[in-house]
Amino acid sequence: MSARTTLRRRITLATVSAASVALIATACTSNTPTAENTADGNDGGGGSSQAVSDNDAPGDPIVIGFSAPAADHGWMGAITSAAEAEAEKYEDVELRVADGTNDVNVQISQIEGFINDGVDAIVLLPFDGAALTDVATKAMEAGIPVINVDREFxxxxxxxxxxxxxxxxxxxxxGQYICEQLGDNPDAVVAEIAGIDSLPLTQDRSQGFADALSDCGLDVDNRVAADFTVQGGEAATANLLQAAPQIDAIWNHDDDQGVGVLSAIENAGRDEFFMVGGAGSANVMEHIKAGDSVLQATVIYPSTQAADGIKLARLVAHEKNMSDLASSGVPRTVQLFAPVVTKDNVDQYLPSAFQS
Amino acid sequence: MSEQQVSASVPTNKPDADESARVEKAASERRKSGFMSGAAGRNVGLVVALLLLCVVGFATGGERFLSLSNLMTILSLGSVLGVVAIGMTFVITTGGIDLSVGSVLGLASVWATTLATQSYGWVVMVICALAVGVGAGLLNGLIIAYGRVVAFIATLAMLVAARGLAELIAQKRTQIVDVPAFNDVFKGNILGVPKIVWIFAIVAVLGWFLFNRTTFGRRTVAVGGNAEAARLAGIKVKRHLVYVYALSGLTAGIAGVMILARTSAGSSTNGLLLELDVIAAVVVGGTLLAGGRGTIVGTVLGVLIFTTLTNVFIINNIDSSVQQIAKGAIIVGAVLLQQRLTRRTT
Incomplete structure (x- = not known):
């Protein structure tokens, strides 16, 4: 155990590790060389027709502060990029985007920063609605209108x-879409692949699904919960397909995990049913358009809500009205619609779909 | 290792001339105290538990449970977990822990599926995944052995960092595998058995051989039983630890390739919380968390118990919250049952 052998050993190890790093560097290459990957041209807007009004006409320059959780999945990434794209359309809007974070303390300090800067409005998608309520109230008391997006205070x-x-x-x-497709068959087998089961949003989705199905005499025969990940979706679905040898329709809550769900269905070689997705990712919409899989429809959970928040924040700051409403002032609450996308209308929604 | 253990088992006589004899001796220090005699009893307990599960599965699910295709589903789902668990068995036997396996698996799956890596074809994708795994494992091992950082902390750091790097590379997107040759090689069946189950079988057999029939395996047991005694017996403990963590990284890399075969997508969320399932399976299998005792057969049985359990629950359409409670109960139950049986057979 002399110093010399130790040194020699250190050198061998260093060589081994250096070699392995070099191997990684040469064998594995990045995403950068392709243009496709950077061109995530999400224009954010739903491509809907605008009402004829002077709301879009430039007004006094305003500053909007924007804060959202970390973009750790496709939908959340699209939230921020759609908001930025929306703000870009207005020359009178300067958007200050705080770095996305899943730490409520950091997000609170970001809002405090916006208050100190005296921004004209704040658009906030809180990581946790309850945790950000105090600081949002403080902003409101300081005279800064807060637009709350997705997770309620x-x-x-x-x-x-x-x-x-x-x-x-x-x-x-x-549920209604599945009812339309299967309505005349009360014995049809309906399966549901939920997301993280402990979240209120999953419970709401499942409740709505069960209620709509019961309207046409159907119910959920098999239900599994995954975890919004590709891998979790694959594992839950592989087991589900064994549990139910004959299925007529599946609703999968989330298109991010849907990649794994589709893979499990392909691995099992099953195609006797049709599937409805959830959230509305671009790649699911492309499957629907191409008709090359069991995916027949998806239900949208708009990734453009923060973009709507920006538009409303601008109207509030300029003290304008929503042009398509008779009443004055921007409404207190706007709940967005969850439309069903099928082959017939997919072209309308594809431009605003998010990349999962 | 505690001071008492060190002073109790320091070999007093002259070391044997032959290195493997010395290693054997250090390893047997621990094995005398129950490894050989207890292993059979433990595995019998696990087999009984697995059979019980199958009986419950058959009683409640009938042919849906007992069908060949369901058996293959259980084995496929156990394969990814199982391969990682084989590597983890070595790590835990040395008295260490590798919390980073899930993240490293995710990183491997992401790096192997970047558009540029995919453009080089399936061989490079596989090499890339394995290299990422081995690289991360080597780094873990070097930090633990030479940086003298506790394994729990070093691999916790890797868990966080590898996940972050995976997110950065994937830009939080899901990267679909678009290489038909990759799917041809890794998807589908050989002799009616999915290819990833074959990979698991090969890794398990190699792992068993390495653990039970080679000096490497003996050294692993010796290091975990008593690192100081192992060092005095001539084992290069630090270097051995580096190899063991690199091995764990390698199995995570292999599992990364298997995930790609299963899900056709590289994602930074692949392998999320996998480390917990892996450690649970290894410990239920009978490998001692304190080190010095490990069993590959037990690990394979532990993995099968967990995947069969999930399958039986889903066949019966049972609420996922109830599943979690039952899983917790079964972890405790299996370990208690093992201890019973071990005591009786020793």
């Missing part, structure tokens, strides 16, 4: 306007 005084998706409505839309 626990106090009505914390936001001027709230933009929400419709989780219950997603379940209803999926």
């Amino acid at each position: 626990s106090s009505p005084f914390a936001a001027r306007t709230t933009v929400l998706g419709d989780n219950y409505g997603m379940g209803v839309s999926a």
